[in-house]
Amino acid sequence: MIYKTIIILVVGFIALVIVIPLILSAVGIDILSGTRGSAQSGGLLFRSKDGGEHWEPATFVRERRDPTPSYIYDVVAHPVATTTLFAGTKGAGLWKSEDAGMTWRQIKDTAGVMNPRSDIYRVAISKSKPDVMYVAAFQENRGRVFKSTDGGASFRQIYFVGRDKYGVFDIATPPADPDTIMAATGEGRLLVSNDGGERWHFSKVLRDPLARLVLHPGYSNEGYLMTSRGQVLKTYDGGISWTDLGILRQSAAIREGNLRVIEHPYSRLAWFPSRSVYGGARDMLVPDPYQPGVMYRTNKGNLLKSADGGATWARFSTFIDGLGVRVGGIAVHPRNQNTLMVTAGQAVYTSRDLGINWSIVPFDKGSELREVYIHPDTPNVMFVVVGR
Template sequence: MSYSICLATTGAGLWTSHDAGQTWILSHCDNPKYPYELCARSVAVASTRPDVVWTSIDSEHAEDVVARSDDHGETYSYTAVAAPGRQVWELAVDPHNPSSIFAGTRPGGVFRSVDDGKSWQQLPVGIAETCSIGFTRVTNIHFTDIPGEIWVSVEIDGLFHSTDGGDTWKRLQLAGGESLVGPGEVWKEERHIDIHDVSVGSSIDGIRTIYVATPIGFFASEDTGATWRCSRYPVQGDYDSSVFYTRSLAVNGADPSVVVAGVGFRPPDHGARGGIVRSEDGGLNWKPVSPILRSVVWKIGSHPLDPNIAVAVTLFGQVLTTRDGGQSWIQVEREFGEIRGVCITAR
């Protein structure tokens, strides 16, 4: 099955590849003049409209503009400022209503457009504006197969859950992370609300499970956040016990007990080593499935129609693809600068 890869970079523009990363096209936008200097933080697509790609682009006015592509990411046109005075760190399209676009921001907030990005409304999520690292920021907006259900992860303020399309929200936090702290590590009270990614899969027994990525490892809940289990990753080959900083997750659409996680060193060393690990039992056991990479794996994009195809990107420019459900990964030859977003469009 053919597909396109769309990338959002910080300071090096937007890029698309229609041949699994063999060749790349610098995407153009109606503004500004120099597309290769664009700062973009997120790209998103809906399976029902694979030619329509959304991105957030840094403007010169201390706020991000949302732009739309109708040609699989080759060209973009500005639509509107989703959140005046804020950066847009995450974009997501409601798979049950592709005209409904969600933007997650820094400082933390969630904004919704129901008219294809023309106008936006802030939702009453209740995310704190500041945290120990400065402003909070939304790290993922995840829709499930249940219409109206949304999960939002925030760095650093917890998990937020809606079952009515974003009209009302419940805040959750993790538990049990102290058990992961090893010799020489210090438990920080904010760890249970420092959330990098969220997805929904299942346990090996078929129980619906919430998967969460954090700076100290992987968490899962089989009771919608009432209780949690957590784990780190195996020490095999060149992987070592300090590669547990988890930034990204992807669940296999055909078997939701299969999950891959993008990992690396914790900051400030997250630009030194990274990799991808895979579990076939809902995160109970893990196996390294990629070579050692130069930085943490920041995002993983899944094909909207083929569960075997995914693309992973590292923070500092490497791109990897898989066609076997994440069992093996191939690094593409082209490398970029700082990558913040990736998505796959079906063709």
């Protein structure tokens, strides 16, 4: 009897100390790490502090039981505290850096509204009232919009979509109006609130999911809306009215039988046409803040340019032609109007003469590069997202 008791105690001890922690760790609950946390680069986000000449992986510091990010959806700089940045992740919520993006730590919502394992697609911070922050999230199988009025310490929900598996994929707030928020959803609806999220109205309703919402950096009333098929709409009056620019990425009509659930933007959940996403990457739409009417756009991995506000587009003849690689992201330098940065394949390309000549910094990471972000106030600081 004594031997049986001893065996039971030994087996129970092994299960408690070894087996159960391993099982919890396998499903993402890390109780094997020390309480001080562990630093992991993971190769998800690379940072340059010298204008793109050299790159190093950013470090994500995980405390015990923190989930591990598997992709970076967005990087946003605080409009006042220039060394503070926020990153939206896949499966690991919202992260914050206070050292210009070198190290990141997960934000713990003190109100308990934002799940630490949610997908955060987009972060929008008011420039005129920087304590006000809006977040587009996918949580509990639905797209949601969260709002913080204390700089990200706590959040409350101000909107959620009406059906499961549909996301809120982009949000924007005008620089001078912290109470106005625009949200683009997988249901094909562009919603606007003018009172900080208390009440909402439809600005535009389309058949296709809305993938991109871009406000012009130089003209706050000018904005662009892109659907999952590549349809582009434009507003000159802050979203009161929209004009279809008549450009579709694919001309064939969508048939109901072609629809399936896929991941968005590079990850998950909205109803998209089965051929609407090229290689797992969503299209970019970038207005040039210096040249009125000039815009850049990625389309099926190609780089396009418009000189008439998006009415017509032409292929931007660059280094990419003939290389067999596709464009992941593009950014216009916030201080130098002649400088463009493009990610293509596994390299970062920089032009300082609007695309005539290019320099290249190759990455040997085994995955294609996606978006490139340039810090608006400290433009020597840049970030590149690595695809999965």
